[in-house]
Amino acid sequence: MSGNSGKRPPLVADRRYAAPADRGSGKGGNGGKRNSKARSGGGKGGNGGRKTRRSPRRQPARRGNVLTRAIGWLLRLIWRLTWRLTAVVALILAMATFYYEVQLPPAKTLLDGRSRGSVTLLDDQGEKFAWRGQTFDSISADNVSPYLRDAVIATEDRRFYHHFGVSPRGIIGAMIINIRAGRGPFEGHGGSTITQQVAKLLCLGKPYDPKAWKNESAYVADCRRSTLWRKIQEVPYALAMEWKYTKDQILTIYLNRAYLGAGARGFEAASERYFGKSARNVTPAEAAMLAGLLKAPSYYAPTNNLARARERANVIIGLMQEQGYLTLAQAEKARQNPAKLSQAAASRAGGYFADWVMESGPDFLTTQTTEDVIIKTTLDQRIQKAAEQALQDVFSKKLKDGSKAQAAIVVMSADGAVRAMVGGRKTDVAGAFNRATQALRQTGSAFKPFVYAAALDLGYSPSDFVKDTPLTIDIPGSGPWSPQNYERTFSGLVTLTTALKESLNVPAVRVAMAVGLDKVRKVASDFGIQSDLAKGPALALGVSETTLLDMTGAYAGILNGGSSVKPYGMVSLRLKGDDKPLIGQSGGIGERVISTKSAKLLTYMMTQVVESGTGRHAKLKDHQAAGKTGTSQNSRDAWFIGFTADYVAGVWMGNDDNSPMSHVTGGSIPAEIWHELMSKIEEGQPSKPLPIIVPEPRVPPKGAETEAALAAGKEPPKQQGVAEKILSDVLHRLGGGRN
Structure with a gap:
């Protein structure tokens, strides 16, 4: 063949895979010959080899390779976008966290968040009987009763000491519960950690400004709104707190700023208000009742409905037992010996009296005070109780x-x-x-x-x-x-x-x-x-x-x-x-x-x-x-x-x-x-x-x-000791009776 053309035959690449065996012979000999011809560059064998490569039986495989390559390309694109977007979000989150962390003050300055003070009234024996405003007494996670610390964690955030400030699992779980209940995803359960709740209590670091808000109630209501944007904002703030403060410092802020009904701000004030004792000394039953107030302070306040407060406390006792904070014997003892209100909290004596005393002092030290004021009064609680009982x-x-x-x-x-x-x-x-x-x-x-x-x-x-x-x-x-x-x-x-x-x-x-x-x-x-x-x-x-x-x-x-x-x-x-x-x-x-x-x-x-x-x-x-x-x-x-x-x-x-x-x-x-x-x-x-x-x-x-x-109705003779004179004076119409 070379002699006929006078040219060198074209180069043909070797087959990588053996050609299919000849179906007629059932042997590989012919295939070997075709392969040999192909390698020599002549005959029909060479053409037959190329036809085999483009045969219809190979087309599906080529389409599969294209689809696989397309999916792979798409996945690689998604991955590139994902890690880049994640990197951007992480950078923004880090910057926001750093921004909040720099602005956060020392933890001890955040314990008392009230814009006004309180007035505590003492009776004639020096015992507390009434309060006005939001009372406050500081406590710390270190010296509070361990029963109370455990009750709060068991109720509000059982993984408090293990998460980094935010619990995605908790948030997603709360959203599912809300949706199943027919509410919006952010209505009802919040799934917030204690750290996130502290962020709310601090209003994300935004202080109360009387010029910007109608009143303090409007300010608090806005701080507590649960929206998607607010949830997003809480994340870097919570991370910043976890970065700057220890877990006990965060818990201390929470224990002092939480509102617990009846004008009590913080667990120390609430314990004094309801039980007449420090939060350092509460029993498991009392701790459970206090922790139960976090869900709805006014609704579960024992001064509002003691039976309801005790029912809520029993739920908390069950959680404490379930999570290992109380033994079975301790839990049963707490249920059998429920918390009792102090005498002052139970009687709530002096409502009218306390109002009157408050009015007798200057406003800047009573109704409008920014300080915590103590007023010693003349009230005798025994007599007060007798007066109320006699009337009833x-x-x-x-x-x-x-x-x-x-x-x-x-x-x-x-x-x-x-x-x-x-x-x-x-x-x-x-x-x-x-x-x-x-x-x-x-x-x-x-x-x-x-x-x-x-x-x-x-x-x-x-x-x-x-x-x-x-x-x-x-x-x-x-x-x-x-x-x-x-x-x-x-x-x-x-x-x-x-x-x-x-x-x-x-x-x-x-x-x-x-x-x-x-x-x-x-x-x-x-x-x-x-x-x-x-x-x-x-x-x-x-x-x-x-x-x-x-x-x-x-x-x-x-x-x-x-x-x-x-x-x-x-x-x-x-x-x-x-x-x-x-x-x-x-x-x-x-x-x-x-x-x-x-x-x-x-x-x-x-x-x-x-x-x-x-x-x-x-x-x-x-x-x-x-x-x-x-x-x-x-x-x-x-x-x-x-x-x-x-x-x-x-x-x-x-x-x-x-x-x-x-x-x-x-x-x-x-x-x-x-x-x-x-x-x-x-x-x-x-x-x-x-x-x-x-x-x-x-x-x-x-x-x-x-x-x-x-x-005859006439004036009798003058008698010793009677000195009467009738004056001509302008008279008002008679009003009065015998009794």
Whole structure:
């Protein structure tokens, strides 16, 4: 072949694989010949070899190779994009983490996140009984009760000491739970670690700015929003905290900043609030109850619903046992001995009293304080409890179902130190309308002791006589006015003692006119009645309005011998950690109003009101008592105010809308409440006599002339000891009653 062409044959590459054997021969000999021909470059064998390489049987393999190469290329592209994107994200995450880490302050500066301070109120024995604002006391993961530390970790983040601040598994699991429950993926369970929760509590390092937020509540609500963007932001912040702080430091921040209901910020404050002890000393049952508050502080607060709080605590005890923090025996003991509230937390005494004390101090140290303030008060928790119980007991027996009648009680010492205060039928409240201090109501006949106080201070005797006969006074511009007694009858000549004992209206008007209305107003005002007193003779019948607190304080002036008092509840105010008070006692005994003799004579007259007069329902079994009833026009207000040698107590009853009450007078339900209250207060106390002077009796003139004059409604002959004068003064319309 070479000779024919005169050229060298073309080079042909050797086959890498043997050609298929000849199907006809079943042997490899022919194949070998074809291979030999192919290598020599001639014959049909060579062409046949190339045809075999392009045969249809090899096409699927070539398409498979193309698909494989395409998939491989795509995978390589995805890998290149993935690791580059991951690198970018990691770089951004590292930069964000570094940014937050640089800005994070020392851990100890993050323990107290409140923008305002708190006020803790102590009773007369120095025991805590009420709080205002968010109380705070620091604790650390090192010195807190191990039961509490374990309870928190078991409840909130069991892998706290093992993760790096973020738990992808926890977040994904929470999202699945939320979606299955029909909520959005970030609504409900958050799957956040304790570190992430701290990030929320710190609001990602953004401090509260009053100019940027409507109020602090709006700021807190925004910080706690659970959105995808907020979750993304939490990641570098949590990593930064894990980078800068130790696990115990992060846990310490959490233990101190978590809100746990009832105005308690942090576990130390909550433990003091609910159990009256430090978080260092809580039992497993108490620790479980505290940890259970983290889910919903207000809902599970033991002061809100103790049974519900205990049910939640049992769930936490189960988690602690399951995770090995409690043995079976310890868990069972905790369930059988559930946490109990402290006396102050259980009674929640002093709601109205605490509000009143807060109002008595400057705002920058009470309601608006940025410091933690301690106020020592005059409250006696035993008396407070007795007052609340007396009101509930009598109302439950005497009021009809659906009655909207309200009541208020004030108990104080003779120097004006308030020992108890009830401002309404609901006693476990804060910030409510206080009927003891804020309600201005007509006093009715409860005002009459000040009329007789003025007379006694001018030299009258309780044994002096005054006419209880029809009286008509012409009021310029208004016409004649005739005061009436409650029973619409007249008793003739009566002593001042009888006139007060039976709460007769006409004699009270006559005495007030005789001594001078200005004198009566001055005595009442000096004793502490702060309201605008009526100008005319109706003043004597209690048409003026005042508060129960002022009236009770005025009666305290009678008990202490005739000196005015300023009712007070604050003994001292100091900053937490300081021993020296910033503010001292806010009230006490003031100037003398009437002589001691006059006060003792008046006290005697008021004992007769209780012994056999309109206030007989208030009479005590083993203790001498004095007092006065009062009922305003149409029974809109009913009062009983009285005292023993130890305490003065005032009771008011009425409707908030000033509507009349049915068959209620000061000598009925209010006197019964007073009796119930003082019986509880004086129980077990030694009986002390009241400071009284019993006056010498006097005999009225007798004879047919006097009797005829009285029967005709005319003025009888002048009697020894009676000095009356009728003044032409502008009169207000009569309002008042006998009781």
